[in-house]
Each structure stands twice: as structure tokens, then as C-alpha cells.
Amino acid sequence: MSLRRRLLCLLSDGEYHSGEALGAALGVSRMAVWKHIKALHELGIDISVHRGKGYRLPATLELLERECILAATTSSSAKAISDIHVHLEVDSTNNWIREVALNGAASGTVCVAEMQSAGRGRRGRTWVSPFAASLYMSLLWRSNCGAAALGGLSLVTGIAILRALQSLGIEGAGLKWPNDVLAGTEKLAGVLIDVIGESSGPCALIVGVGINMNMPGEAAHAIDQSWTDLHRLDGDSALSRNELAGRVLSELIPVMELFEREGLQPFLDDWHRHDLVSGQRVDLLLPNEQISGTACGIDDGGALLVNTRDGRRRFLSGDVSLRVAP
Numbered sequence: 001m002s003l004r005r006r007l008l009c010l011l012s013d014g015e016y017h018s019g020e021a022l023g024a025a026l027g028v029s030r031m032a033v034w035k036h037i038k039a040l041h042e043l044g045i046d047i048s049v050h051r052g053k054g055y056r057l058p059a060t061l062e063l064l065e066r067e068c069i070l071a072a073t074t075s076s077s078a079k080a081i082s083d084i085h086v087h088l089e090v091d092s093t094n095n096w097i098r099e100v101a102l103n104g105a106a107s108g109t110v111c112v113a114e115m116q117s118a119g120r121g122r123r124g125r126t127w128v129s130p131f132a133a134s135l136y137m138s139l140l141w142r143s144n145c146g147a148a149a150l151g152g153l154s155l156v157t158g159i160a161i162l163r164a165l166q167s168l169g170i171e172g173a174g175l176k177w178p179n180d181v182l183a184g185t186e187k188l189a190g191v192l193i194d195v196i197g198e199s200s201g202p203c204a205l206i207v208g209v210g211i212n213m214n215m216p217g218e219a220a221h222a223i224d225q226s227w228t229d230l231h232r233l234d235g236d237s238a239l240s241r242n243e244l245a246g247r248v249l250s251e252l253i254p255v256m257e258l259f260e261r262e263g264l265q266p267f268l269d270d271w272h273r274h275d276l277v278s279g280q281r282v283d284l285l286l287p288n289e290q291i292s293g294t295a296c297g298i299d300d301g302g303a304l305l306v307n308t309r310d311g312r313r314r315f316l317s318g319d320v321s322l323r324v325a326p
């Protein structure tokens, strides 16, 4: 465990700790403690300093832990996990998984991080990822199906997220094609799929999941879309990130297995039940045109169906931005 993580562990009770006591526990000088506190500050972690009392976090802190995540994962899903890597900070958990995938990491490798310095959203957007505020997690999944057959993967990942939330008693979220989990019109979670490999034959899928849990106000200023978090939705700030990570993996792994075997078909009913866009007026932004119409669900291939004045059209997710008309 890195020294910074050990330092955060010591501070995680939300109480004051003197530089001397922290230094003794970590086997470093008071000056070294101060330097690490400064570095954590620079990462945006709010540690207050009080002369005579020492350092303190504003509240208790639950750090991500491999064992706690595994304890919250069903045993059948845990069998498909080859390892869980926990980081204090990465640029993006999807990027981290990409690197290890290129170096031969096994299917079922998971990466979670307390924060991302360059979290990525769909279509080149930034995914705002402040420290310990949300879940940032990516799963590596190796498949022989070929990327072309896996077009609906972001849709079924959304279904897995909804199931995980429901297993925690959190209702009221729905799906917006192709990869958003919303509460009403506000974004609660997103899915980013990266693919390494050919359109047919073996490929490595990187399934990235971001779920807003307790977004601090200052960080939220940087979010360029209407958003919400589980704290607002559920009022339970004590929701455990380790437990949520375990629940998502518990749902995501069987969903991946079934999707690989049978495609989108077994998920269509669930999608239709939770589809927040069907029946709504929508605007679609394509690279060279803008289209308006009424959304009418998805087809068996996961394409969005829209009734336009030129008849029914289907859209694949690649280059499309979907806006529900106000």
C-alpha cells in the first residue's frame, strides 16, 4: 500500500491526528507527513490543519478496498474476476485497463480508483471524477465474438447498473439510449466501452462505469450536463462505494456472459420497461445533419428507432448525440 494511501487510512476516522503521531505510525518524519498532506491537498482532498491538534479530514472516509468489493460480489461473479486493482488516482480507469490489456492482462481484471485526473465520457466529453465522491470502475472482458457483434454492450451495461441499484433498494432510475442511466432527466451514471481488436475474431472489451454518488458542489460546476447523484436520489450519504462496486460486478458479469452467448434479445424486455426516451420528441445530432422525430424504442440490434417525417429511421450509437426535446 502506498504511503499516501496509508496516510489517508489513518485520517479516515475524521478525527485530528498530530503530525508526530502520523509520522510515527508511518515511519517517516513530521516534515515528510506535511509534504504528503500537501500532495493530497493538491489532488483536491480537503484536509484541514489545526495548530496544536494536527490534521483532519472533514468527515469519516470509506476508502475503496479489494477485499470489501469482493465480499459484496456474488460468489459466481467473483469466480470470473481475475483481480481487482485499487488506485488512489489514475488518469482514467479505462486507460489503465487498456494498458494492462495490451500487456496480456486476463479477462476479468478490474480497476477502481478514488479519483480520475482525466476521466473520459462518451463523444470526447470529460467525466468529472473528484476524490471519493463516486464510483469509477472498469472491467476487462476478453471475447471471441468480435467487436461488430457487441454493438449493444453499452445498453446491457446500463441494465446491469439499474439491477445493481435495485438490489440496494434504489428505485427511480431509468435508461436513455445508448449509455445513460438517468433519474428523471438528470444523469446519474454513464457507460464507456472501449474496444481493442478486430471487428471479427478475438477482442478485448473495456467496460467503464461511472456512478455519481455524492458529488461535491465545487466539482459539480465542471459538469456540462444536467446531473444528479445517489445521495440526492436516495438521501443515504452512507452508501458504501465498496458495496456498490461489488453489486455492479455481481450484475455486470452475468450480463456480459449472457450477452456474449445470446446477444441483446434476452434484455429487450428490461430495456423497454426502463426506456425513458420511448414516445418522446427527440433531436439527433449526426456528423452532417440534425434530425427530429419521436423515439420509438430500439431494435434487436440495439439501434434507436425514430419516427421522422420521412418515415421510421434507425440509428447506431457511434456518431449520434441524442437530446430529448424540452
Ligand code: BTN
Residues within 6 Å of the ligand: 091, 092, 093, 094, 095, 116, 118, 119, 120, 121, 122, 123, 125, 127, 135, 136, 137, 138, 179, 180, 189, 190, 191, 192, 208, 209, 210, 211
Ligand atoms: C458517459 O456517459 O459519457 C460515459 C461516462 C463513463 C465514465 C466512466 S468512469 C470509469 C471509466 N473511466 C473513464 O475514464 N470513463 C469511465
